[in-house]
Amino acid sequence: MWGSRFAEGPSAIMREINASIPFDKALWREDIAGSRAHVAMLAKQGIVSEADARTIDEGLQQVAAEYERDGVPEDWDLEDIHMTVESRLTEIVGPAAGRLHTARSRNDQVATDFRMWVRSAMQGAIAGLDAMLGALVERAGEHADSIMPGFTHLQTAQPVTLGHHLLAYFEMLMRDRSRFADALVRMDECPLGSAALAGTGFDLDRKITAKALGFAAPTRNSLDAVSDRDFALDYLMAASQCSLHLSRLAEEFIIWASQPFGFVKLPDTLSTGSSIMPQKRNPDAAELVRGHAGRVIGCATSLMVTMKGLPLAYSKDMQDDKPPVFEAAGLLDLSLAAMAGMVADSAFQTARMREAAEAGHATATDFADWLVRQADIPFREAHHITGAAVKLADEKGVALDGLSIEDLQGIDTRIDERVFDALSVDASVAARASYGGTAPVRVREQVEEARKRLENFAS
DSSP states (O other), X not given: OOTTTOXXXXXXXXXXXXXXXXXXXXXXXXXXXXXXXXXXXXXXXXXSOXXXXXXXXXXXXXXXXXXXXXXXXOOGGGOSHHHHHHHHHHHHHGGGGGGTTTTOOHHXXXXXXXXXXXXXXXXXXXXXXXXXXXXXXXHHHHTSSOEEEEEETTEEEEEEEHHHHHHHHHHHHHHHHHHHHHHHHHTOEEOTTOTTTTOOSSOOOHHHHHHHTTOSEEOSOHHHHHHOOHHHHHHHHHHHHHHHHHHHHHHHHHHXXXXXXXXXXXXXXXXXXXXXXXXXXXXXXXXXXXXXXXXXXXXXXXXXXXXXXXXXXXXXXXXGGHHHHHHHHHHHHHHHHHHHHXXXXXXXXXXXXXXXXXXXXXXXXXXXXXXXXXHOOOHHHHHHHHHHHHHHHHHHXXXXXXXXXXXXXXXXXXXXXXXXXXXXXXXXXXXXXXXXXXXXXXXXXXXXXXXXXXXXXHO
């Protein structure tokens, strides 16, 4: 390719460091689609003949069929997917193939190909999130009344319902979905026709190629178009945030599946055994989701560091933009599928969850609230009284509602029998009926609202 400019060919080292075909061959579908749109536009504008355009298009379709059937060959002398496609096209149709590269550069070509690939990755992430969100809503609906301990600092805090807990992750992942959806809007411009960096002297109609490739419009600035990788960073940042949320949920399942907790039995399909301990059921899928989050974050960091000091327009550093995005997309899609399956198929041990909620003085706040409402005691004083009751319950080895009225009145005479109505875990969750609270009636409302939100996406 460089024969007319350089007296000697590249060294073996240069050939190896320069070649991107081992990874950018993943863009072959986008590359061929972009080339077909480009040559059709060239013919419409009278820049190439209709006959040459037809020959080139038929040749490109043959190349696509070969790659679909046999895969993309790796010839490092051809460097990348763009030259690989063009070389094979030349073998098929002859000199007419040379007209395909009129009014474009590999700079705008790769920017277009990569943008199309990332667009598909974002759409795939949204589809994976929709499946995950659906699983969370269904299980939340099943467990609107199932009581479990809510934690702060991983210490028993207040009773909540399992449905409420699962809906917390629904809200997190809905925000993740919105990040991908917002990024799709921002990236909906086509770089093709920007050429190397300054545009081209040919009379192109860039709106034709943008429309053919599914974009809303062409990019407005050729320098920005060939050097921008914001769309890839948008994907990686959204993927990183989503991976953090999946990792937190995976950690919950890991803890819940441990014998001391016993809150959940993970599906056999997403668990493994031990090579030496036959009793083990290891939550390996959840642990790998947790681990994958670090790799996805690393991918985002990698591309940010690559882009941070690059002057306009294109620099060869940008060849390294694709591997971290490809890696992150594979990890995220797998993590979403694994966690969707885990949520859908795990068996929640609700009796054990309720037992744990009843054992940790989780209704202490309800006791204090009762003192405020029924005995007109300032909250800070009520907090102190409740702390004394918790201490006495610990000394006696009982729950708060296991204390007698004599025990409680020995702490404060303003306490009467009505307090026991507030001390059960059922009464506690039912009382948390503020909007967004854990009361079963609110959880059911939120489940129905969540279903409607998902239905709106489907329509």
